[in-house]
Amino acid sequence: MGQASNPPKVRADEALASAHMIRSSARKLNLVAALIRGMSAGRAMTELAFCKRRVAGEVRKVLQAAIANAENNHELDVDRLYVAEATVGRSVVMRRYQARARGRAGRIEKPFSRLRVVVRERTETTSQKDDE
Numbered sequence: 001m002g003q004a005s006n007p008p009k010v011r012a013d014e015a016l017a018s019a020h021m022i023r024s025s026a027r028k029l030n031l032v033a034a035l036i037r038g039m040s041a042g043r044a045m046t047e048l049a050f051c052k053r054r055v056a057g058e059v060r061k062v063l064q065a066a067i068a069n070a071e072n073n074h075e076l077d078v079d080r081l082y083v084a085e086a087t088v089g090r091s092v093v094m095r096r097y098q099a100r101a102r103g104r105a106g107r108i109e110k111p112f113s114r115l116r117v118v119v120r121e122r123t124e125t126t127s128q129k130d131d132e
Contacts (some may be wrong), residue, residue, distance in 0.1 A: 010118060014084060015070030018116040019062045024055040026090045026113040032059050033086035033115065041067050041081040041119055059086075059115065066117045076121045084120035088113055 010016045022029060032053055036044035041063070048060040063083070070076040091112040097105045 011120075012074075013076065013121045013123075014118050015066050015074050015076060015081075015120075016116065016118050017062050017066035017069055018114065019058065020091060020114045022055065022058050022091075022113045022115055023110070024058070024113055025111045026088050028053070029055050029059070029113045029115060030088040032056050033088050033117075036063070036083050037086050039083050040122070041078070041083065044083050059117075062115050062117050063119075066119045070119050070121070076119075080122045081119045082122050083117065085116065085118040087116045089116075090114070 032048070032051060032055055035047060035051065036059070039047065044063060045060065045067075048056045048063065067078060067081060070081055071078050091114045093112065094110040096108040096110065098108055100106045
């Protein structure tokens with residue numbers, strides 16, 4: 001008796017990509033992730049290319065990886081993909097100390113975040129949010 005196989009993390013018409021050590025707080029990263037939720041994949045790539053936030057480049061890399069996974073691993077049509085999920089979570093927090101007055105120390109926290117992007121193939125019955 002071997003170990004039971006793990007169930008798939010996504011459905012048959014979905015593809016997943018994630019990043020685990022993004023050097024930004026989850027709160028800032030979620031602003032960019034909320035920008036692309038529900039958009040078509042091509043439109044989301046364009047939005048991220050022209051977004052002024054620094055973390056948008058990292059989100060763009062993860063979205064590119066999800067699109068590549070959909071095309072190469074799941075044989076999905078790239079032109080019909082949209083961002084089904086873009087979830088953000090907290091990762092580790094790097095702590096540093098800076099000398100302060102009278103022998104005290106001030107703690108500096110440098111948070112990291114994780115990002116999970118799921119792209120799904122659009123069916124005819126799925127409404128298109130970004131074509132408005």
